[in-house]
Amino acid sequence: MCNPNMKSGFVKILGLVFIFVLIGGGILVLSLDSFEKEAPKITIRDKAVWNLKDSFPIEISDNVAIKSYSVALIENGQRIPLDVQQINAQDTMCVAKNANLSPLTQNIITPTPTKSFCIGIQKPTGVKDNAKFITLEVSVTDTSKWNLFKGNTTTQQFNIAIDSKKPQLAVVSNSYKITQGGSALVIFRAIDENLENLTITNGNLEFKAQPFYKEGFYIALIAWSKMHDNFTPKIIAEDSAGNVSIAPIGYFQQKKRYKDSTIPLTDSFIDGKISTLVEEIGEKSLDEFESKVEIFRYINEGVRQQSFDRVFKAASEFDTESLVENFHIKPFAPLRGGAVMASFGDYRRFTYQSEIVSESHHMGLDLASIKQAPVILNNPGIVTLNEFVGIDGNSIVVYHGLGLSTLYAHLTTSDVNVGDVLESDMKIANTGNTGLALGDHLHFSVLVQGYEVWNAEWMDAKWIKLNITDVINEAKAIINQI
Known part of the structure; x- marks a missing residue:
């Protein structure tokens, strides 16, 4: 005969098991994504x-x-x-x-x-x-x-x-002329209580403006790339409501022809300078290339682009929030008594065994005098780059304000460090033949918001006065009357 107490105990245990299973199943179900409690x-x-x-x-x-x-x-x-x-x-x-x-x-x-x-x-x-x-x-x-x-x-x-009202936008003053490959200045007014974005475009590239002189006014250097034939400069102002105003900039546009040359490549050049630079950069082994032409293309195209990107980054990141009250710049003359070895904008096509295999644009000025010649900084600035940069070799970039920087390349030694605040007319380095250089010289570039521009303008006191200083003075006189 069954013991009633045993039967009762078994039922209780079975009941507890059922309850635990029910609770556990409920917890499991509620823990699934289908029962999640987080609100959208x-x-x-x-x-x-x-x-x-x-x-x-x-x-x-x-x-x-x-x-x-x-x-x-x-x-x-x-x-x-x-x-x-x-x-x-x-x-x-x-x-x-x-x-x-x-x-x-x-x-x-x-x-x-x-x-x-x-x-x-x-x-x-x-x-x-x-x-x-x-x-x-x-x-x-x-x-x-x-x-x-x-x-x-x-x-x-x-x-x-x-807010259905467009920003008020008007050009106050600008450089009269811009040359293909060169630079120009623009000063304008943009007013809107919800102003959010200001962009200057030339149809191909975009540039940033900085606050100028008094509230509601802005200033910017812009460039017309040597690489682009078309140039349609305009300012675009947009507020946070999405209202947009556009103002064209009326520059007189002057096309310019740059030197065009064909350079034959030799085995000794590729086996020597080019291959040595590949090994110095250290990103690839010479064994990885199928031909001598591929070795040259790697340096002339791939490493050249990397070098451009590194310099562009150093020269395009600058303070756009602080008020610009004035901008003084002297003509640049980085190498005293230097002879011009190559000019800005030279287009070069390279041939190997009579076939065109690569091309490049020389976006600076090559100057040479004596070996290890002192490199002089003509305008005050802040060092934003000081390192080995691919084809440029040992390089320094100095920021001078208003989006304007200068590049000094192929150096042997450097007397400065990143972050240094430099005075004008001081020695910053010595020339050399590092990177893709065929002899001791200085490669000098002027950059507007990271883009290399025609150096000759910034080495000419008359051009600086007409296109920079006079434009700023004219704008101030107009603003003072508003």
């Missing part, structure tokens, strides 16, 4: 300003997936549903005006659950352009089965300032 996130741009023309972008995201979302205008306590477009863009905080938009929809249920995307809001019907602000309510629900299978929902209201 809603993000708008830092400055909530809208021009009512472009779509206003809103980013919605969730740690698992978004199921649905909606947007409404809150007006006089009423909730008015708005049409929404999904924005297909590359970056996270998308820019609606540059993106592809899906059809307008309300109360969207996402057909394929997605973790993050942007939506664009169109101008609500009835909202006038002169409105000061509007209030939007955004609601997003994720795919979680939490909250009795309803999911997690985030609802937020945003006060959006309305």
